[in-house]
Amino acid sequence: xxxKINTKQKIIEAARKSFAEKGYNGVSMSEIAKEAKxxxxxxxxxxxxxxxxxxxxxxxxxxxxxxxxxxxxxxxNMYLKKLKKLxxxxxxxxxxxxxxxxxxxxxxxxxxxxxxxxxxxxKDRYMSLRKRIxxxxxxxxxLEVIDSNIDSNDAADLxxxxxxxxxxxxxxxxxxxxxxxxxxxxxxx
Amino acid sequence: xxxKINTKQKIIEAARKSFAEKGYNGVSMSEIAKEAKxxxxxxxxxxxxxxxxxxxxxxxxxxxxxxxxxxxxxxxNMYLKKLKKLxxxxxxxxxxxxxxxxxxxxxxxxxxxxxxxxxxxxKDRYMSLRKRIxxxxxxxxxLEVIDSNIDSNDAADLxxxxxxxxxxxxxxxxxxxxxxxxxxxxxxx
DNA sequence: ATAGTTTTACTAAACGGTCAGTAAAATTCT
DNA sequence: AGAATTTTACTGACCGTTTAGTAAAACTAT
Numbered sequence: 001x002x003x004k005i006n007t008k009q010k011i012i013e014a015a016r017k018s019f020a021e022k023g024y025n026g027v028s029m030s031e032i033a034k035e036a037k038x039x040x041x042x043x044x045x046x047x048x049x050x051x052x053x054x055x056x057x058x059x060x061x062x063x064x065x066x067x068x069x070x071x072x073x074x075x076x077n078m079y080l081k082k083l084k085k086l087x088x089x090x091x092x093x094x095x096x097x098x099x100x101x102x103x104x105x106x107x108x109x110x111x112x113x114x115x116x117x118x119x120x121x122x123k124d125r126y127m128s129l130r131k132r133i134x135x136x137x138x139x140x141x142x143l144e145v146i147d148s149n150i151d152s153n154d155a156a157d158l159x160x161x162x163x164x165x166x167x168x169x170x171x172x173x174x175x176x177x178x179x180x181x182x183x184x185x186x187x188x189x
Numbered sequence: 190x191x192x193k194i195n196t197k198q199k200i201i202e203a204a205r206k207s208f209a210e211k212g213y214n215g216v217s218m219s220e221i222a223k224e225a226k227x228x229x230x231x232x233x234x235x236x237x238x239x240x241x242x243x244x245x246x247x248x249x250x251x252x253x254x255x256x257x258x259x260x261x262x263x264x265x266n267m268y269l270k271k272l273k274k275l276x277x278x279x280x281x282x283x284x285x286x287x288x289x290x291x292x293x294x295x296x297x298x299x300x301x302x303x304x305x306x307x308x309x310x311x312k313d314r315y316m317s318l319r320k321r322i323x324x325x326x327x328x329x330x331x332l333e334v335i336d337s338n339i340d341s342n343d344a345a346d347l348x349x350x351x352x353x354x355x356x357x358x359x360x361x362x363x364x365x366x367x368x369x370x371x372x373x374x375x376x377x378x
Numbered sequence: 379a380t381a382g383t384t385t386t387a388c389t390a391a392a393c394g395g396t397c398a399g400t401a402a403a404a405t406t407c408t
Numbered sequence: 409a410g411a412a413t414t415t416t417a418c419t420g421a422c423c424g425t426t427t428a429g430t431a432a433a434a435c436t437a438t
Contacts, residue, residue: 007383007384021302021304022214022302023212023214023298024215025211025212025214025215026213026214028426028427028428029427029428029429030426030427030428038384038385039384039385039386040428040429041384041385041386041387041429041430041431042383042384042385044428044429044430045382045383045384049428049429050428050429102298102301105298106295106298108294109212109291109294109295112291112356113210113211115210149366150363150367151360151363153360154355154360154363154364154367155363155364155367157354157355157360157364158351158354158364158367158368160354161350161351161353161354162347162350162351164350165346165347165349165350166343166346167301171340171342171343171346174339174340174343174344175343175346175347177338177371178339178343178344178347178368178371178372179347179367179368179371180371181370181371182366182367182368182369182370182371182372183367183371196417196418217392217393217394218393218394218395219392219393219394227418228418228419228420229394229395229419230395230396230397230418230419230420231417231418231419233394233395233396234416234417234418235417238394238395239394239395
């Protein structure tokens, strides 16, 4: 901890930007180094491999997203408002932190690959976030806010996928409204 | 040893499988060659570059999808049923042709990249399909089947994104139902 | 001095792509 | 018809470049 306190963070930030733009396989370690304004070998001083660097970037991003989503939600006491706020927060995060958005969109597809278990950890971290969302939906179902026929995991997927498609907040607001109308109970139930 | 007949198609099929599994940058031409059981140089006999090969694969896949979607739809005369059938067909295609599904999911993210115009053609081909879907929604709006507040482009995006998230037909059915409830007009409007 | 950083210099393997050449099939010439 | 020529389908060896990763020297702060 002599000279630089934030070198490691600087590398993570640069890596995230690069991975978000071109995807894991589209970026070389030299590119990341250039973006971070350090020499490539220095990255290997802090991270043992490209794969490990990516995992750290992913984990860091998911922490950020999860914090952003649930900190605001927990201030709410009504489940209807909790869920409503979650959707708003999600849109807010996705339109502002577009790097995180893209890195999720890009690498989520690899979860279904069976030949490489290097993605297992990455998948697990994502799934733990999805579970928190589906739990919230499940609780809302019990309190008769959300239609009981709805599978909470599928609903969480729809939120996660539907609300990351665009960078335009207005489009995402429109999409959110459609999803919301599909989720909440009909008045004449 | 002249084989000739379907070599080109065999390469496209192998390329699609490989691209779907690992993404454009995750696959080498040698891998594709191995998958197609031909020599790498032969790929360059039929296709001038990796990029061009990918575009052909993409175009071929989009043609397949579009044909599958709209052939069935056009037999229907009511717009409500047309749209309903389109969603069904889309799920059907995505759960059976998982290679196409993954290749779309993987490479769609590149559409927002501004630094490379090599993706322009790829994007254009995808957008023409999206337009056909949003046109169908727009017409359904005029006939007061679909809520008039809904933006047809955003609705098309929601369908395209929400209904490609999984390979499990049951999950996709659930998601379709949520989307559908969000789209159609309320009885007590 | 010494422990923590950063850089220089390097490697082996893999990459996209090229090229000269070849055997067989199709076409043209006589 | 059959010989001569051209075109098609395909191969292996190879090119320059880039890749992830390493060893060790050099610098920096205490």
